Amino acid sequence: MGYILELRKTLGSRPLIMAGAGVILVNENNEILLQKRSDNGFWDYPAGSMELGESFEECARREVLEETGLTCGRLEFFMDLSGKESFYEYPNGDQTYAAGIIYVCRDFSGELKAQDEEVITQRFFPLDKLPAENDPRGLGIFDKLREYLNRK
DSSP states (O other): OOHHHHHHHHHTTSOEEEEEEEEEEBOTTSEEEEEEETTTOOEEOSEEEOOTTOOHHHHHHHHHHHHHSEEEOSOEEEEEEOSGGGEEEOTTSOEEEEEEEEEEESOEEEOOOOOTTTEEEEEEEEGGGOOSSBOTTOOOHHHHHHHHHHHO
16 A cells, blocks of 8 residues: 555545656657546646655656656656645545656657556547546646757
């Protein structure tokens, strides 16, 4: 059982600060990998909460491997995520404020395989044809990503 699930036993659904990391994987066609989440039906990039003793980078690499079957090479810092805009209430009522790092990775290997428990399906999308059901917090992450990738 993970750290957050252990905390939830004591805290219930009360808001908590959830440290974590995510990775936006970009393929050779400049498309990004999104996965349809089983808990809320939204399309999102691989991400998750830290386990005790993990660094942001270790968390990011582990989450990508667990959720996609892919191994990340070089990670590029993209942005941090925190503040009142990072509040999210899960369908089960658990409330969180994210505090994390999002990376971009263009260097990955392995065979794409969705994690059965958390992911319905996965696929790469062009940035100008992203599914409408994404980014439930409305943080504009994909708009910021377009700007970031255009500068690189």
